[in-house]
Amino acid sequence: MSSPLKVLSGVLAAVLLTAQPVSAAPNPGGTAAPLAAPVRVMPLGDSITQGGSSGGYRLDLGAKLRSAGRDVDFVGSAVDGPSSMPDRDHEGHPGWTIAQVDANVVNWLRTHAPRTILLHIGTNDMYGSDPAGAPRRLSALVDKITAQAPSADVFVSTIIPIRFADATVRGYNAAIVPLLRAKAAAGKRVHVVDAYPAVPVSDLPDGIHPNAAGYAKMAAVWYDALRSVPGSIGDQPQPGGTCTAAPRVTGSWGGGFQGEVTVANPTASAITGWTVRLALPNGHAVSQVWGGTASGTGTVTVTNAPYNGALGPGASATFGFIASGSGAAAVGTATCTGS
Known part of the structure; x- marks a missing residue:
């Protein structure tokens, strides 16, 4: 006659032999396949990047990227936008000039390690004490960014219009484009984005900041630029294609x-x-x-x-x-x- 202890031991052994791990899955390689990390994108600039309580262009750009199936994570030390906005991080600072961004950008890049950077800066320099020196300051800022993050794609936009300083804005934009293209020709991952013609003055209620329609137009410009550079938003070869x-x-x-x-x-x-x-x-x-x-x-x-x-x-x-x-x-x- 078997003892109760032997019977119990047999039952436990049977349970252990027949139990299957509920989370196991076929894995010929022996290790779990890692999930691809979202592409880290830093919206960088002044109040036009921050966008106030509306989220600015970031609202519509984020929606476009999600609709296209892009796994993108906006990054930065600031958080703004409507509570319904899924991704509110950015590095837009109201009232800031090129020099102020320049003084802080290395720390931001080290902290947030963006793969892609969207830079719209210079508006506050246009009515400062030295608008003529703004292209030189922007050039130095972009050099600092590319030195700190040489593998990042840096999209630098012409600034959108200012109702009361249009000639100054046009001069700045005309000066920065050849400077930026020269950097690209030298092998830096710098891309020129032309937002100026996309946003009419009629979309600037205060003459400086866009309304919702203006921000939507900025978002479309950024989106087209990002899509034109493979990898900047995690691009993959098109379905059915191989290039x-x-x-x-x-x-x-x-x-x-x-x-x-x-x-x-x-x-x-x-x-x-x-x-x-x-x-x-x-x-x-x-x-x-x-x-x-x-x-x-x-x-x-x-x-x-x-x-x-x-x-x-x-x-x-x-x-x-x-x-x-x-x-x-x-x-x-x-x-x-x-x-």
């Missing part, structure tokens, strides 16, 4: 500009050809292309030339174009599909 396209403006003049698009194959498999769809805002049309064959206006479709369609893993190719039109030089969204 990426990164456009940039390489030169401009009255009535047109020159651009270049880098097509890359980030996959482990070779592709034999590619097709890029490139948006050209501000009414431009492609008048000449090299390194590909173009068709369409507004959104242009470019297919590879016979000599640059085959791209091995990690390889890239470029094509160039000239666009004609009276609007400001700009390129918008670019997508790529490989074959």
Whole structure:
């Protein structure tokens, strides 16, 4: 006759042998697959970045990014916006000048480690004691940012209009664009964004700060710029595609500009050809292309030339174009599909 202790021991053994861990899942590699971290984006500037109680352009930009399925985290030491706004962090400081941001930016970058930076600064310098020196101060600020965060994409915008200082604003914007493009040409990850023409004075109730419509227009400009730079918001190759396209403006003049698009194959498999769809805002049309064959206006479709369609893993190719039109030089969204 078995003792009660032996019976109990047998029951426990049976339970242990048949129990299954409820959280286990097939994992051939033996370790859990890490989740990708959100892309850290720092909205940086003055009150136009802060946006008051409305959340400024950050409200609409965040909504656009979420709708597009982008996993983005706004970062910064300040928190503002409506309580219903899912992500309220930023680095916008009302009344601040370029010099004030410059004095604090290294600490912010160390603390928050942004992958992408959206910089709109200079408005308060326009009616300060030295507006003529503002482009030089901005140049120094951008150099400090790129030195501290060389792997970050830094999007620097022209400032939006000021009703009572339009000539000063135009002069500042005209001066900073070539300075910024020179930095990009030197290999720094600096991108020019042109917000000035997007926000009319009629959208500035006090002559300086946008209303909701104006902020929505700023958000659209930022969104198009972010989408044009692969990786800045966690871009992945388009569904069904196997390549990426990164456009940039390489030169401009009255009535047109020159651009270049880098097509890359980030996959482990070779592709034999590619097709890029490139948006050209501000009414431009492609008048000449090299390194590909173009068709369409507004959104242009470019297919590879016979000599640059085959791209091995990690390889890239470029094509160039000239666009004609009276609007400001700009390129918008670019997508790529490989074959």
